[in-house]
Amino acid sequence: MNEMLLYALGIVLFALGLLVSIAWHELGHLSTAKLFGIRVPQYMVGxxxxxWSKKRGDTEYGLKAIPAGGYIRMIGMFPPGEDGKIEARSTSPWRSMIEDAREASYEELQPGDETRLFYTRKPWKRVIVMFAGPFMNLVLAALLFFGSMMTIGTAGQTTQVAGVQQCVIKQSEKREKCQSGDPVSPAFKAGLKEGDKIVAFNGTPVSDWDTLSDRIRDTIGPATVTVERGGxxxxxxxxxxxxxxxxxxxxxxxxxxxxxxKAGYLGFASKTEVAPLTFGETTERMTDLLENGVHSVIALPGKIPGLWDATFGDGERAEDSPVGVVGAARITGELMTVExxxxxxxxxxxxxxxxxxVSLFLFNxxxxxxxxxxxxxxALWESVRRHTARIFRRPDPGPFDVAKLMPAAYVVAGVFVCFTLLVLAADIVNPVKIT
Structure with a gap:
């Protein structure tokens, strides 16, 4: 198939995967909201x-033109103001932000909805509704990862020799060809050949690459390498x-x-082969993936200067640089063209x-x-306040007014928009390339 067609196919497949992931996320919110009797006027992907849209029951289901997100609309996301009203009552820009958000959450209020408002549900139910979206992303990630790793598997290094390095090259130099003055590699000098399978090192059997690699690294000087060659x-x-x-x-x-x-060096390339992983191995890798994701989110602010320099300066795009939707689509296109x-x-x-x-789960x-x-x-803070009041026999403080945090929410949203635009520019000007 033509390389350009494969590249385009990769982008289309990523777009479909993106839509499924977003729809799956919003389905978590939708299903739990309906379970707890909250009215949801809209479920939109994009x-x-x-x-396209179609109304079933009291919910309009639809697909929008830009596949970069999605949402559901739940009525009564915020409680009424202190005076029981839900309309803007101030010329203050900060106060207007609060009341605009409050007004929007009641925009589609209908007779009989008084018992179907989000804020009237117990805190633990609201936690479940809001957690269900990110949790669905985590579930989908686990299903995809366990499915691919335990059925197809992944490439792993073996103890079989794929090639022998003729000379010793510092791997930090990132070159492959020998130059005059480079010493002969121990493997080449000892007669190790392509196709040999290393079965023992210094008399101790080895059956996996990690063990063999550690023993080579820990050894400087004479060694005995046992190989299988021609039976x-x-x-x-x-x-x-x-x-x-x-x-x-x-x-x-x-x-x-x-x-x-610095470590011991033999001088050969190990053969790789694709093999399914066990449930335990897959679980370990999934755990590592989540841990790395957490570390990446924490380290994200520190990567912004490098991202800026790679976009608007002469800096190189780091391999672990943040990648947006456009960058991920380009990577998928490249994947489809790899031999x-x-x-x-x-x-x-x-x-x-x-x-x-995983990124959707962690960010959300x-x-x-x-x-x-x-x-x-x-919701958790509201629960703490109400339980504390009950313990000390104080009046119930009522629902926590999340709408009062909307000015801060606009700041957070602005930061995310700026970061998204920076990543978008970097993905266009100086993209991460797997090839």
């Missing part, structure tokens, strides 16, 4: 002009030398971004959707309005 076992006797190699963490994984250290087995490309594509859904859980986490925090 923003901008409506290109026979041979003992080779290389003299390992120190070299600059990527640093590993306590779990044996290469530290990202790359840091280098790799279709199953491998499918796993890459599904993992991209996994990371997108931030305790800031207008994110879902902001409404969750408001």
């Amino acid at each position: 923003f901008g002009p409506t290109i 026979q076992r041979l003992d080779l006797h290389p003299v390992l030398v120190p070299n600059v190699v990527p640093q590993k963490d306590a779990d044996g994984k290469v530290v990202q971004p790359l840091h280098y250290t 790799a087995p279709p199953t491998t490309i499918l796993v890459w594509f599904m993992n991209l959707l996994v990371m997108f859904n 859980m931030l305790p800031l309005l207008p994110l879902d986490g902001g409404h969750i925090a408001g």
Whole structure:
């Protein structure tokens, strides 16, 4: 198939995956809101002009032109003001923000809806309604990840030799060709060949790459490497030398971004093969993915200067730079053009959707309005206030007025819009490329 068609197909598939992820998120809010008797006038996927809609029951379901988000409208998101009114009553811009939000939440109020308002539900029910959206993204991410890892699997290094390096090159130099003056690699000098399978190191059997790699790194000097070649076992006797190699963490994984250290060096490339993971291995990787996601969110503010320099200056776009919807679509397009087995490309594509859904979960859980986490925090604070009043036998303070936080919500929304525009510009001017 033509490369441009494959690239376009990748973008289309990502757009569909994006729509499904958003629709799935909003379905979490919708289903739990209806479960608790809250009226939902609208369920929309996308923003901008409506290109299709249909009303079923008291909810209008629709699809909008821009697949960059979605929403449901629940009546009574905010309680009435202190005087029981829900209309703007002040010329103050901050006060207007509060009352405009309050007014919008009652815009479609109908007779009989007094018992179907969001704010009238108990705090734990409101927490469930707002948490259900991000949770659905987490569920979808888990389904995609476990499905791909346990059926197709992922490429992993083995103890079989795919190639032998002829010389010793510092891996921090990121070059492949030998130059005059480079010492001969221990593997080449000892006679290690492509196709050999290393089965023991210094007399101790090895069956996986991580174990073999650790033992090579820990050894400088003479060693015995046992290989299987042509149905026979041979003992080779290389003299390992120190070299600059990527640093590993306590779990044996290469530290990202790359840091280098000195360690023992043999000088060969291991063969990779695709194999399904066990449930335990997949769970461990999913846990690591979530932990890395949390660290990425925390580290996000610190990456803004580098992103700005890569967009408007002469800086390089970092490999771990934040990527937006446009950047992710471009990456998906590139994935489709890579010369790799279709199953491998499918796993890459599904993992991209996994990371997108994990990001949606983590961002929406931030305790800031207008994110879902902001409404969750408001409901939890209301619960704390009411329980505290009950313990000390004080009057019920009533529902917490989240609408009063709307000025701060506009600030947060403004920051997110500015960041989104910066990432968009970076994805266009200096995109992250997998090739």
